[in-house]
Amino acid sequence: MEKNPVESTSCIFCKIASHEVETKIIFEDDLVVAFKAQNQIAPVHILVVPRKHYTNLNGLTQADEATYGRIVRVASELAAQKKIEDGWQLFVRVGKGGGQEVMHVHFHLVSGQHV
Numbered sequence: 001m002e003k004n005p006v007e008s009t010s011c012i013f014c015k016i017a018s019h020e021v022e023t024k025i026i027f028e029d030d031l032v033v034a035f036k037a038q039n040q041i042a043p044v045h046i047l048v049v050p051r052k053h054y055t056n057l058n059g060l061t062q063a064d065e066a067t068y069g070r071i072v073r074v075a076s077e078l079a080a081q082k083k084i085e086d087g088w089q090l091f092v093r094v095g096k097g098g099g100q101e102v103m104h105v106h107f108h109l110v111s112g113q114h115v
């Protein structure tokens with residue numbers, strides 16, 4: 001499988017990142033986009049995704065560190081904004097066997113309920 005295929009015209013998160021599909025964006029910069037998950041599994045449930053299309057977290061290289069460092073920092077800042085520093089989770093599913101349904105990397109920022 002190709003590690004990072006070019007942005008797919010059928011990838012919903014690429015479409016959200018490029019504003020092709022209208023979604024309320026919570027945060028975005030050159031590397032990262034954050035928006036609410038469609039199916040909320042907790043009172044706070046935000047997806048933090050790389051702007052660039054990555055199918056999953058396999059095969060990352062040093063060149064990807066800035067993007068993934070930024071994702072964790074954005075999650076931390078959103079947690080502060082939402083005043084949930086007391087308790088939140090940040091997790092990512094990798095591959096079908098890991099429960100990943102959307103094949104564009106996304107970190108779940110969840111709070112208010114253990115999942």
Ligand code: 5GP
Binds near residue numbers: 035036037038103
């Ligand atoms: P996964 O199981 O791949 O880790 O999670 C997929 C996530 O993507 C779920 O939280 C689901 O609600 C979210 N999701 C799937 N399609 C859309 C969409 O079109 N818009 C938004 N905002 N979230 C989506």
Ligand code: ZN
Binds near residue numbers: 007012015052103104
């Ligand atoms: Zn994509």
